[in-house]
Amino acid sequence: MFKRFKPFFALGLLLSVFFLGGCSNYIVLDPKGPVAAQQKDLILYSIGFMALICVVVYVLFTVIVIKYRDRKNDDNYEPDQHGSKKLEIIWTVIPILIIIALAIPTVKTIYDVEKVPVSASGQKKEPLVINATAVNWKWIFSYPEQGIETVNYINIPKDRPVQFRLTSADSMSSFWVPELGGQKYAMAGMETKLYLQADHTGTFSGRNSNFNGEGFAHQIFDVHSVTQSEFDKWAKDTKSKAPKLSKKQYDQLMIQGEAKKMTFSSTHLKWVDHAKEADYAVKTRERLGEVPQNPHGSKQKDANKPESDTHGESHSH
Amino acid sequence: MKWDEFFVTGDPLIYGADVSIGLTVIGILFYLTYFKKWQWLWTEWLTTVDHKKLGIMYIASAVLMLFRGGVDALLMRVQLATPDSKFLDSQHYNEIFTTHGTIMIIFMAMPFLIGLINVVIPLQIGARDVAFPYLNAVSFWTFFIGAMLFNVSFVIGGSPSAGWTSYMPLAGNELSPGPGQNYYLLGLQIAGIGTLLTGINFLVTILKMRAPGMTLFRMPVFTWSALITMIIIVFAFPILTVALALMTFDRLFGAHFFTLQGAGMDMLWANLFWLWGHPEVYIVVLPAFGMFSEIISTFSRKTIFGYKAMIWAMIIIAGYSFMVWVHHFFTMGSGELVNSVFSITTMIIGIPTGIKIFNWLFTMYKGKISFTTPMLWSLGFIVNFVIGGVTGVMLAMAAADYQYHNTYFLVAHFHYVLIAGTVFACFAGLIFWFPKMFGYKLNERIGKWVFWVFNIGFNVCFIPQFILGLDGMPRRVYTYSAASGWGNLNMLSTVGGFLMGVAFLILVYNFYFSFRYSERENTGDSWGLGRTLEWSTTSAVPPHYNFAITPTVKSFDPLIQMKRDNVDLKPKIKDIKKIHMPDNSGVPFFMSAFFFIAGFGLVFEWFWMGIVGLIGVFITLIIRSFDPNEGYYVSEEEIKETERLTV
Numbered sequence: 001m002f003k004r005f006k007p008f009f010a011l012g013l014l015l016s017v018f019f020l021g022g023c024s025n026y027i028v029l030d031p032k033g034p035v036a037a038q039q040k041d042l043i044l045y046s047i048g049f050m051a052l053i054c055v056v057v058y059v060l061f062t063v064i065v066i067k068y069r070d071r072k073n074d075d076n077y078e079p080d081q082h083g084s085k086k087l088e089i090i091w092t093v094i095p096i097l098i099i100i101a102l103a104i105p106t107v108k109t110i111y112d113v114e115k116v117p118v119s120a121s122g123q124k125k126e127p128l129v130i131n132a133t134a135v136n137w138k139w140i141f142s143y144p145e146q147g148i149e150t151v152n153y154i155n156i157p158k159d160r161p162v163q164f165r166l167t168s169a170d171s172m173s174s175f176w177v178p179e180l181g182g183q184k185y186a187m188a189g190m191e192t193k194l195y196l197q198a199d200h201t202g203t204f205s206g207r208n209s210n211f212n213g214e215g216f217a218h219q220i221f222d223v224h225s226v227t228q229s230e231f232d233k234w235a236k237d238t239k240s241k242a243p244k245l246s247k248k249q250y251d252q253l254m255i256q257g258e259a260k261k262m263t264f265s266s267t268h269l270k271w272v273d274h275a276k277e278a279d280y281a282v283k284t285r286e287r288l289g290e291v292p293q294n295p296h297g298s299k300q301k302d303a304n305k306p307e308s309d310t311h312g313e314s315h316s317h
Numbered sequence: 318m319k320w321d322e323f324f325v326t327g328d329p330l331i332y333g334a335d336v337s338i339g340l341t342v343i344g345i346l347f348y349l350t351y352f353k354k355w356q357w358l359w360t361e362w363l364t365t366v367d368h369k370k371l372g373i374m375y376i377a378s379a380v381l382m383l384f385r386g387g388v389d390a391l392l393m394r395v396q397l398a399t400p401d402s403k404f405l406d407s408q409h410y411n412e413i414f415t416t417h418g419t420i421m422i423i424f425m426a427m428p429f430l431i432g433l434i435n436v437v438i439p440l441q442i443g444a445r446d447v448a449f450p451y452l453n454a455v456s457f458w459t460f461f462i463g464a465m466l467f468n469v470s471f472v473i474g475g476s477p478s479a480g481w482t483s484y485m486p487l488a489g490n491e492l493s494p495g496p497g498q499n500y501y502l503l504g505l506q507i508a509g510i511g512t513l514l515t516g517i518n519f520l521v522t523i524l525k526m527r528a529p530g531m532t533l534f535r536m537p538v539f540t541w542s543a544l545i546t547m548i549i550i551v552f553a554f555p556i557l558t559v560a561l562a563l564m565t566f567d568r569l570f571g572a573h574f575f576t577l578q579g580a581g582m583d584m585l586w587a588n589l590f591w592l593w594g595h596p597e598v599y600i601v602v603l604p605a606f607g608m609f610s611e612i613i614s615t616f617s618r619k620t621i622f623g624y625k626a627m628i629w630a631m632i633i634i635a636g637y638s639f640m641v642w643v644h645h646f647f648t649m650g651s652g653e654l655v656n657s658v659f660s661i662t663t664m665i666i667g668i669p670t671g672i673k674i675f676n677w678l679f680t681m682y683k684g685k686i687s688f689t690t691p692m693l694w695s696l697g698f699i700v701n702f703v704i705g706g707v708t709g710v711m712l713a714m715a716a717a718d719y720q721y722h723n724t725y726f727l728v729a730h731f732h733y734v735l736i737a738g739t740v741f742a743c744f745a746g747l748i749f750w751f752p753k754m755f756g757y758k759l760n761e762r763i764g765k766w767v768f769w770v771f772n773i774g775f776n777v778c779f780i781p782q783f784i785l786g787l788d789g790m791p792r793r794v795y796t797y798s799a800a801s802g803w804g805n806l807n808m809l810s811t812v813g814g815f816l817m818g819v820a821f822l823i824l825v826y827n828f829y830f831s832f833r834y835s836e837r838e839n840t841g842d843s844w845g846l847g848r849t850l851e852w853s854t855t856s857a858v859p860p861h862y863n864f865a866i867t868p869t870v871k872s873f874d875p876l877i878q879m880k881r882d883n884v885d886l887k888p889k890i891k892d893i894k895k896i897h898m899p900d901n902s903g904v905p906f907f908m909s910a911f912f913f914i915a916g917f918g919l920v921f922e923w924f925w926m927g928i929v930g931l932i933g934v935f936i937t938l939i940i941r942s943f944d945p946n947e948g949y950y951v952s953e954e955e956i957k958e959t960e961r962l963t964v
Contacts, residue, residue, distance in 0.1 A: 027787075068682060176723070211480050217794040283578075294496075296497070
């Protein structure tokens with residue numbers, strides 16, 4: 001696909017090295033999986049064209065501004081020119097060609113990243129399914145096949161595609177692991193799907209990238225990519241040794257706030273599917289008397305004091 | 318409600334602001350009283366329906382809002398300069414970036430441009446005023462009071478903190494309790510009325526009030542850009558009005574349009590918001606294009622290159638602006654086909670924009686370029702806007718956008734578009750038409766300092782943000798860890814931000830310096846290179862009736878034609894006839910005061926107060942409807958005296 005435009009590609013690489021000063025240090029340009037790699041290729045390809053456009057405009061700009069600056073000795077010169085069909089056609093057609101050259105790989109990649117990724121060895125594997133649920137300000141991950149659940153971290157087997165089924169218990173969030181691939185929104189009352197895959201073992205950081213209030217900056221999670229056998233062992237150990245997730249515990253997680261990493265040997269999927277029950281978290285907060293308060297209200301200011309009356313009041317909801 | 322809930326408390330920054338606001342108000346009141354300026358203020362400004370004065374008030378308010386939004390920006394930059402900074406807490410930071418975005422777009426960029434449009438367009442088309450001068454005053458006052466209502470949130474009740482996009486369900490009662498978000502809804506709603514009225518007013522003005530001989534394709538490019546902008550406003554703003562009303566119902570009356578409960582649809586808000594929001598981008602950028610066209614043409618001493626192509630490019634951009642809104646949320650999972658279609662429509666917008674860039678370049682080609690400050694800003698625009706444009710095309714490529722979305726790459730991109738496009742145009746236009754408004758130029762030497770400091774600061778601030786985006790730094794985070802490695806680039810960006818702040822201060826100093834020392838103009842054509850009718854007035858600042866005799870237009874760039882034909886611009890005594898002009902009115906001012914009462918009441922859900930305010934608004938409408946006033950005539954003697962014609 002990209003062969004025809006190889007010169008641009010090379011120019012893009014060159015300029016991005018020049019401008020970005022060793023781009024491979026920047027995580028979006030340092031992919032650790034096939035999805036992110038496809039996106040990186042597309043990004044560098046487009047940077048090539050963009051650099052070319054900038055160069056053309058800047059060269060023209062410099063020449064014109066220097067050459068046609070007002071000089072003292074040409075008082076008699078009265079400029080008189082108002083257009084040129086030929087020139088105008090040139091700078092209409094060239095951008096159209098550039099847009100076509102960009103649109104084709106874009107559309108191809110848009111379709112590609114929605115497909116199950118193919119591993120480096122070329123073999124197609126059955127994807128591992130992980131349900132990722134955003135709650136202000138944490139991530140809850142359920143492994144329906146393994147019957148286990150984690151908070152704020154996941155283990156995934158390397159070289160195997162993972163299908164994330166994204167949803168949210170409250171605000172609109174965006175699930176993003178930049179080293180593995182681009183993001184997608186997680187929204188209450190619906191489910192979106194995102195395929196990712198890691199080609200390497202290691203720990204990659206993921207986060208919610210869509211602003212959702214006070215704890216937004218800390219709504220992060222770790223993705224541990226391990227070998228398939230390590231993953232299987234971890235899943236088995238977790239199933240047998242980790243505590244079960246109780247409904248009471250899960251409802252506590254629905255309260256707004258940050259959370260530590262947690263591991264459970266059962267999932268919440270049997271009680272609630274946030275993709276179908278959008279108001280579960282809101283109702284739970286009301287029931288538990290943990291409704292968010294006006295940040296400038298007096299209740300909030302008293303909240304630090306132990307045993308405040310206001311706390312008791314709000315339980316009566 | 319307790320008092321400590323009503324006034325924002327608990328932060329030394331806020332107390333400092335309280336004190337400075339109090340002192341400023343006392344200072345202004347003292348000045349007006351001591352120098353007996355109340356009468357002057359009321360008759361000359363608060364009740365005026367003159368498009369030039371309303372324009373100046375728009376611009377003054379916009380500069381004030383630029384200061385407020387700029388301070389917000391610098392506070393954010395201080396917080397982000399170092400990792401794990403404790404300068405601002407999360408809530409405070411969230412409020413500041415929300416008000417920064419909202420103020421800069423709605424209360425700075427738009428009024429600044431509308432102000433310049435107000436001052437210039439009626440003059441450019443040879444009209445005495447706009448089609449509906451009274452309505453123009455209503456527009457200004459509703460904008461102004463909407464902006465004030467929004468700004469009050471800073472000290473009373475607390476500011477909104479859900480971002481200028483206010484996505485649901487975050488902005489709903491469940492996740493954003495308190496009056497903050499209501500300020501956003503009502504402030505924008507009231508100001509939006511003004512914008513919509515401006516849209517209608519100037520649409521009619523440009524279509525119906527042009528001087529004889531000025532056909533559509535003899536209109537200056539700036540007039541064209543204003544006309545197209547007004548059409549976008551008329552189509553886009555009703556969408557915002559409806560969206561804001563629906564969210565207001567959700568928050569105040571328990572409706573479920575966008576909420577988590579009751580099968581509300583949060584993506585519906587995102588769609589409605591951007592269905593207005595994307596055209597809004599063009600509302601603030603097309604007039605900028607128009608101004609740059611005027612300035613580049615004037616200071617290259619050449620007519621605009623490819624006039625018709627420029628106009629058609631703007632018309633195509635305007636049409637496409639309604640067909641690209643989904644690119645603001647490619648990551649919503651709309652599916653491959655939808656994302657592909659919107660990717661392509663978005664990229665196509667690059668074509669007419671590219672055409673315009675080349676037309677500007679070739680307007681200068683074979684010209685005689687003089688590097689005045691307005692021209693410098695226009696040249697700076699071309700250089701910087703190209704970066705905004707090409708990164709825009711990169712963002713349009715949906716599959717790559719999944720990696721840019723919600724990051725500093727995006728933040729850097731839209732600042733390159735909005736600052737290099739809109740803000741540069743505001744500065745360029747203000748400096749260019751400053752003598753038309755006040756009768757003297759801003760000092761050029763100080764102006765060049767402003768330009769260079771601002772430009773360097775701007776690039777130092779935002780280039781690092783492209784790289785931060787590619788390094789995975791999300792927008793709107795109030796802090797980041799040292800381990801992320803984003804510290805150095807953020808510090809650099811902050812330095813750039815402060816340079817822009819310094820440039821703003823120099824600009825303000827230039828206002829003072831030029832007021833004191835600038836030479837006063839004695840012709841209407843202050844730059845000596847004017848091409849359009851606004852430079853053909855006999856005095857530097859046009860009298861309230863603009864033209865003693867309505868000019869007749871024979872070609873594009875009419876003033877150039879008149880200069881070639883050696884037309885004497887001084888009116889002949891025998892041609893002077895009395896001129897019909899509208900009377901001043903205090904009603905728009907009172908109407909907006911009632912809007913404030915209504916808005917403030919609704920913000921705090923004091924419905925009695927909301928009802929009282931709305932009844933007041935209704936009464937002012939009735940007063941106007943039954944007002945038999947038909948305006949007045951400027952006598953021939955007065956015109957002769959103003960034009961210094963001796964019998």
